[in-house]
Amino acid sequence: MKLLKCPVNGERPLSEFVFGGEVREMPDPNTCSDQEWAAYVHYRNGAPGMKKEWWYHGPSGTWFIAERDTMLDEVARTYLYGQEEKQ
Amino acid sequence: MPLRLLKYALSREHPAPRFFRACEKPKDSYDVVIIGGGGHGLAAAYYLAKDHGITNVAVLERGYIGGGNTGRNTTIVRSNYLTPEGVNFYNASVKLFEDLSQDLNLNLFYSTRGHFTLAHTESAMRTMRWRAEVNKHVGVESYVVGPDEISKACPQLDISCSGQAPILGALYHAPGSVARHDAVAWGYARGADQRGVEIYQNTEVTGIDVQGGKVRGVHTSRGYIATNKVLSAVAGFTPRVCKMVDVQTPIVIQPLQACVSEPMKPWLDTILVSGSLHVYVSQSSRGELVMGSSLDPYEVHSTRSSLDFVEGLTSHILDMFPFLSNVKIVRQWAGMADITPDFAPIMGKTPVDGFYLDAGWGTWGFKATPISGKSMAETIAKDKAPELIHSFRLSRFEEYELTGEKGAASVGH
Numbered sequence: 001m002k003l004l005k006c007p008v009n010g011e012r013p014l015s016e017f018v019f020g021g022e023v024r025e026m027p028d029p030n031t032c033s034d035q036e037w038a039a040y041v042h043y044r045n046g047a048p049g050m051k052k053e054w055w056y057h058g059p060s061g062t063w064f065i066a067e068r069d070t071m072l073d074e075v076a077r078t079y080l081y082g083q084e085e086k087q
Numbered sequence: 088m089p090l091r092l093l094k095y096a097l098s099r100e101h102p103a104p105r106f107f108r109a110c111e112k113p114k115d116s117y118d119v120v121i122i123g124g125g126g127h128g129l130a131a132a133y134y135l136a137k138d139h140g141i142t143n144v145a146v147l148e149r150g151y152i153g154g155g156n157t158g159r160n161t162t163i164v165r166s167n168y169l170t171p172e173g174v175n176f177y178n179a180s181v182k183l184f185e186d187l188s189q190d191l192n193l194n195l196f197y198s199t200r201g202h203f204t205l206a207h208t209e210s211a212m213r214t215m216r217w218r219a220e221v222n223k224h225v226g227v228e229s230y231v232v233g234p235d236e237i238s239k240a241c242p243q244l245d246i247s248c249s250g251q252a253p254i255l256g257a258l259y260h261a262p263g264s265v266a267r268h269d270a271v272a273w274g275y276a277r278g279a280d281q282r283g284v285e286i287y288q289n290t291e292v293t294g295i296d297v298q299g300g301k302v303r304g305v306h307t308s309r310g311y312i313a314t315n316k317v318l319s320a321v322a323g324f325t326p327r328v329c330k331m332v333d334v335q336t337p338i339v340i341q342p343l344q345a346c347v348s349e350p351m352k353p354w355l356d357t358i359l360v361s362g363s364l365h366v367y368v369s370q371s372s373r374g375e376l377v378m379g380s381s382l383d384p385y386e387v388h389s390t391r392s393s394l395d396f397v398e399g400l401t402s403h404i405l406d407m408f409p410f411l412s413n414v415k416i417v418r419q420w421a422g423m424a425d426i427t428p429d430f431a432p433i434m435g436k437t438p439v440d441g442f443y444l445d446a447g448w449g450t451w452g453f454k455a456t457p458i459s460g461k462s463m464a465e466t467i468a469k470d471k472a473p474e475l476i477h478s479f480r481l482s483r484f485e486e487y488e489l490t491g492e493k494g495a496a497s498v499g500h
Contacts, residue, residue, distance in 0.1 A: 071388045073389060
């Protein structure tokens, strides 16, 4: 069984977690062009590499960030949003 | 018998036929370079040569032909999709498949079995009725059946699914078939080779040369090849190839796993799919049960299979067929599926002149092999995509004109 470290609850079975996709910055919908917005909505950085991703621990309702290598499926570290520096 | 067979095998009178020439070194330039020697790439090469007379073509394959998702799918061919565009497209593929053994002069073991998509809930029944009506409208033989008809076609199936998720009905799709997937790749490879196409295995594309928005050539592990037209037909490697030309796509890679049981006497005539139980199962001509499941739940660029998958899948198979509890799983594997947000493929031209994309095949690529090859060959030859694949163009995302196939393309919803 694979394990993932939730920053609040520690190591838990991967089946308790939901993948939330890569952390991406939303352009300002009031000022960006239609094309920029369409790119934000649809396009993804699909190439493999070390990525910052949203993950959700279901039983405790915790959203957090994992830095994961999508080629090797190895998690470097996990932390709550905005608490990267404390790690 | 074994001795006679051995003598035959070693006899010089009957040498094993080669399917295609072993080309040593690529030429300096080609009219078209196809990246990816799977079914799609080889089919495109075949139809480029056959339909359009373009034979100065190289197919570059990083591994061996048919070793990617062409050899990793569960070989189901069907056209009972949800949108008229999808149904028309996949129906054209089924039509090509029906004559493909003749066309390629190779027995593909194409076997029309009938295909049941089981519904365990009222909302699933609603989707089945919807698909049946769209299919009928386009002229494809699909209709909704009740539990009695399912039992008649497959008496071994526990209609109550161990009491967990009773089957209320199904979408029956008469043309649903299975075929030998590796033979499709090899047949297309031989047909393309006979017409002059060159196939290079163990040849990796490391970069694509783009100047002034136009393709000029490709860098490979066997040197530089000049060309003005490149087709990318690389399934799970699409994001990496698109990065070489700075083309943005919505594609995310998720593994899709499958497995086979030990061989048994034939007992399962039909193809059964259950969206609620996340399984599809058929019996191969060798007697193995070929079983697949839904996508792995997150992005990974790897073809490693997992125990979680086989445990989950087999527990659902046992809900349907409790008597299989003593049957062993003998092989399991994974492929890298290139998933799009609307569960429809991405085919045709791109913002880079001369760079053509045949991608986004996720979990629905094998059944489209002939028609995607034919459509991409036409797109490359005329530099214009045929009407049949207009709804699958890359620019549909920027135009907010998605082709929603999720209800019919996968079992993971």
